[in-house]
Amino acid sequence: MSRPRIVFVTYYRLVPTGQIGIFKRCMRLISRLLDDFEIHLVNFGPLPHTDPLFAEVSQRIEIHPTPDENLGDALHDLFQRLEPRAVVIGESPIRGSLRMAHRVACALGLWQITLDNFYGPLYPAAFIREFPRVDRWLALGLTPDGAPGFRADNVEVIPPLIRFPEGFGSLERDRIAVMGYDKQTLLTGSRLLDLLPADQKADFFIAPQWEAYLRSQCRHLDRPGVRVLSLPPDMELYGSLARSRLILGKAGFQQVVEGLLLGAPIVCQACGGGLEEVIVADYLKPYVRFVPSETALGTVMPVIAAWLDGPPVTRWSQMASEIADPLAYGAGRLAALVDEGP
Amino acid sequence: MTSASQIDLDAFRDLAQRFKTRIEQKRWEELAGLLRFPDVWTFDRSMPVAEGIGHLKTILDDAVDIHLWVEKLLKFESADGAGHLSINTCLMWGEPGNFKDHEVELDLHFGFRRANEGDWSIDYFGVTPGTPERVPFPQEPGA
Numbered sequence: 001m002s003r004p005r006i007v008f009v010t011y012y013r014l015v016p017t018g019q020i021g022i023f024k025r026c027m028r029l030i031s032r033l034l035d036d037f038e039i040h041l042v043n044f045g046p047l048p049h050t051d052p053l054f055a056e057v058s059q060r061i062e063i064h065p066t067p068d069e070n071l072g073d074a075l076h077d078l079f080q081r082l083e084p085r086a087v088v089i090g091e092s093p094i095r096g097s098l099r100m101a102h103r104v105a106c107a108l109g110l111w112q113i114t115l116d117n118f119y120g121p122l123y124p125a126a127f128i129r130e131f132p133r134v135d136r137w138l139a140l141g142l143t144p145d146g147a148p149g150f151r152a153d154n155v156e157v158i159p160p161l162i163r164f165p166e167g168f169g170s171l172e173r174d175r176i177a178v179m180g181y182d183k184q185t186l187l188t189g190s191r192l193l194d195l196l197p198a199d200q201k202a203d204f205f206i207a208p209q210w211e212a213y214l215r216s217q218c219r220h221l222d223r224p225g226v227r228v229l230s231l232p233p234d235m236e237l238y239g240s241l242a243r244s245r246l247i248l249g250k251a252g253f254q255q256v257v258e259g260l261l262l263g264a265p266i267v268c269q270a271c272g273g274g275l276e277e278v279i280v281a282d283y284l285k286p287y288v289r290f291v292p293s294e295t296a297l298g299t300v301m302p303v304i305a306a307w308l309d310g311p312p313v314t315r316w317s318q319m320a321s322e323i324a325d326p327l328a329y330g331a332g333r334l335a336a337l338v339d340e341g342p
Numbered sequence: 343m344t345s346a347s348q349i350d351l352d353a354f355r356d357l358a359q360r361f362k363t364r365i366e367q368k369r370w371e372e373l374a375g376l377l378r379f380p381d382v383w384t385f386d387r388s389m390p391v392a393e394g395i396g397h398l399k400t401i402l403d404d405a406v407d408i409h410l411w412v413e414k415l416l417k418f419e420s421a422d423g424a425g426h427l428s429i430n431t432c433l434m435w436g437e438p439g440n441f442k443d444h445e446v447e448l449d450l451h452f453g454f455r456r457a458n459e460g461d462w463s464i465d466y467f468g469v470t471p472g473t474p475e476r477v478p479f480p481q482e483p484g485a
Binding site for chain 2: 070071072073075076094095096099100103104106107130
């Protein structure tokens with residue numbers, strides 16, 4: 001018996017700033033749905049073939065190219081041919097290609113599930129108001145009360161799609177992590193290390209194209225305890241974050257909440273898009289700081305010093321005992337939302 | 343922000359939301375009911391409210407899937423029974439019978455007035471080209 005089909009619609013873009021988060025969360029979910037569903041992918045933008053998870057997943061899914069012109073007609077033909085059980089849109093279909101995929105799915109009466117960030121308690125109602133023809137929502141984030149999630153009407157809130165490393169909670173926190181997937185965050189991370197004690201351990205997470213730049217900017221890379229990890233597998237990333245006293249990363253929402261769930265507060269390199277002004281809810285603010293550039297690190301050094309000496313973030317740690325594998329949980333909830341369709 | 347300002351901002355957002363809904367649902371007469379003043383500002387000139395709505399109607403009357411997305415808050419002021427809200431938006435609409443889609447970025451500027459501590463109403467409306475997003479650290483192409 002053939003497996004039901006799901007079409008994932010996502011994007012990956014490099015300019016004006018690198019944005020791979022939407023693509024990655026879809027890949028994570030897909031990785032847990034492959035046995036039960038026939039997965040099809042419509043991606044706008046290039047495919048990140050060097051990403052380890054995508055390299056693994058891509059062998060078992062069907063990837064459909066997208067045309068530069070008449071996208072709506074092409075998606076209509078594709079969706080009509082595939083007759084998917086559901087179309088999963090990687091982010092609210094606000095504009096452009098995702099909006100077109102949403103319009104086409106509406107025209108064909110297809111069951112639609114959209115993934116987005118849970119920015120705070122007001123957002124479920126806002127999703128429904130803005131996009132009433134989306135059938136179900138899966139919102140990823142951290143709840144104010146520390147609970148793993150909840151369901152409000154057609155919106156289900158679930159934890160970020162991470163996995164807890166073995167021994168989570170009892171691992172020694174002895175390092176900082178720099179999520180340096182863009183040039184500016186790498187620069188800020190390099191300057192941060194200049195300001196910390198000479199024996200400070202650090203893990204730099206980078207994309208391969210930034211390694212030469214990092215080596216030109218950071219004079220600490222040959223020190224013991226300083227590692228450079230180029231696009232490591234997810235479990236290596238989670239293992240590092242679960243051992244970190246703080247994270248320096250781009251101001252991306254999932255990066256923030258994944259770090260907090262793993263117990264590390266985060267200093268964000270502001271990167272446009274207004275995250276710092278709008279979408280860090282009050283209950284997240286004690287654990288998040290923003291810096292506009294490497295020259296402004298002095299403004300957050302007192303907080304960084306306190307975080308390096310202080311306890312980890314435990315507000316959401318009960319989740320680790322209730323949901324041992326948030327990624328498997330999230331994929332299970334998505335499968336359940338698919339099954340709610342006609 | 344003081345709580346009084348927050349209350350005013352919520353009231354302004356509510357009125358802007360009604361404005362948005364009336365455009366998305368093509369409720370032109372109700373839109374006119376929200377704009378009870380003589381003229382609106384459109385890009386480079388002012389015109390009577392009825393003429394402005396007439397232009398909008400010409401563009402959108404046959405359209406499908408109209409969506410006025412509020413991208414961000416640009417400016418908010420409130421004092422002494424008067425207020426101002428500017429928002430950056432994207433107006434999108436589809437053509438009937440095909441999948442052609444249109445979008446235009448617009449900044450919408452609302453003035454508000456409250457008479458005798460009563461409800462707020464819109465007493466000014468203007469539309470200008472959308473403010474481009476600032477990208478402080480652009481990535482090199484091909485990076």
